[in-house]
Amino acid sequence: MFRPVSIGIILAVLMSLASCKSKGQAAVSKPLVASFAPAVVLEEKVVEVKPDTNQLTPQERKVIFLQKTGVHPEWRQAEAIHYDVRKPNFVIIHHTAQDSVAQTIKTFQIPRTKVSSHYVIGRNGEIIQMLNDYVRSWHAGVAKWGSIVDMNSCSIGIELDNNGREPFPDAQINSLMTVLDTLKSRYLIPDNNFIGHADIAPSRKNDPSVFFPWKKLAERGFGIWYDEGQLITPPDNFNASDALKIIGYDTANLKAAIVAFKRKFIVRDTTPELTVYDKSVLYNIYKKYQ
Ligand SMILES: [Zn+2]
Structure with a gap:
């Protein structure tokens, strides 16, 4: 568990990595590990992180570990200068x-x-x-x-x-x-x-x-729902398992996927079989993914 201050430390380190690349210096053939000079901003005070001391918190050690293991020194290093951190999707x-x-x-x-x-x-x-x-x-x-x-x-x-x-x-x-x-x-x-x-x-x-x-x-735009007044019986060749898979469900356990789908969209009935009505709901949602 990261305490808020630890989160700040991690981000400060991450941002220090970003900022050290944003000065337009296109380092060529320089190991990324070596160029990492992590600085931690703590209450407006910049302090050096000393990776080989026992003073580091587990979170700080983890960041340093990631810095090292995310780079493959056996390959030529030529740093790009344009990047930021990955975002949740x-x-x-x-x-x-x-x-x-x-x-x-x-x-x-x-x-x-x-x-x-x-x-x-x-x-x-x-x-x-x-x-x-x-x-x-x-x-x-x-x-x-x-x-x-x-x-x-x-x-x-x-x-x-x-x-x-x-x-x-x-x-x-x-x-x-x-x-x-x-x-x-x-x-x-x-x-x-x-x-x-x-x-x-x-x-x-x-x-x-x-x-x-x-x-x-x-x-409100968070998730998906079916068009309640526009449900139709799917065509004969409609494959419910494929439709669930196209939406995103793992159908390795098809009954479990059906229950998950019905818990969310049918609600009143969560048995592991699809009725004619359930299939019309599934078909409606599936069409939104095409
Ligand atoms: Zn949970």
């Missing part, structure tokens, strides 16, 4: 399956749990940021969406304080909308890339639950 929504924000914060701060999220939103609408948007939170676990198998690397994780058996209060959803608005406009995240944990891990996860208001979110 998905938002994954969860429910905590816990009883309070305090419990979730504690869970994310205990070393043995190895889980985290960028944001936790309380039932009362309180928004708690636990990780900087630019770092990789451990919220997705083993997951797949389309051809992406490392969802943690491309997504922001948002946990809603909810035990999984209760509705989500308006105050909480309103705060979620605020966070989503901010993330969408800052990182230009596409509408369809606001999805749930169960979407990307249908065999393992069921969050957010059937109580989650996906339709309301889609109306």
Whole structure:
């Protein structure tokens, strides 16, 4: 778990890497490792990071480790000067399956749990940021969406304080909308890339639950919903499994993918079979991905 100051340190180091390349010096054949002179800005004071001392925090060590392992000195190094840090392109929504924000914060701060999220939103609408948007939170676990198998690397994780058996209060959803608005406009995240944990891990996860208001979110441009008045029976050659796969679902366990789809779009029925009505909903959504 990164404390806020540690997040600042990591970004300061990352930005120092960026700034040291922005002075128009096109270094040729110079190892990138050697050119990294990490400086940490702490309370407006620039201090040198000494990689070989025991004074470094685990986070600082990790940044230095990444600086070294992200470069392959066996190959010629010719640094480009135009870059910045990678941005999130998905938002994954969860429910905590816990009883309070305090419990979730504690869970994310205990070393043995190895889980985290960028944001936790309380039932009362309180928004708690636990990780900087630019770092990789451990919220997705083993997951797949389309051809992406490392969802943690491309997504922001948002946990809603909810035990999984209760509705989500308006105050909480309103705060979620605020966070989503901010993330969408800052990182230009596409509408369809606001999805749930169960979407990307249908065999393992069921969050957010059937109580989650996906339709309301889609109306605001976060996620997708079907055209309720325009459902038609799909053609005879419509392949439901292929449609789920095209939307993004991992259909290795087709029944699990169907349940995940129905939990989100059908809600009242989450059995692992597609009825004629379910197929008309799936067909409508599938057409939006063509
Ligand atoms: Zn989850």
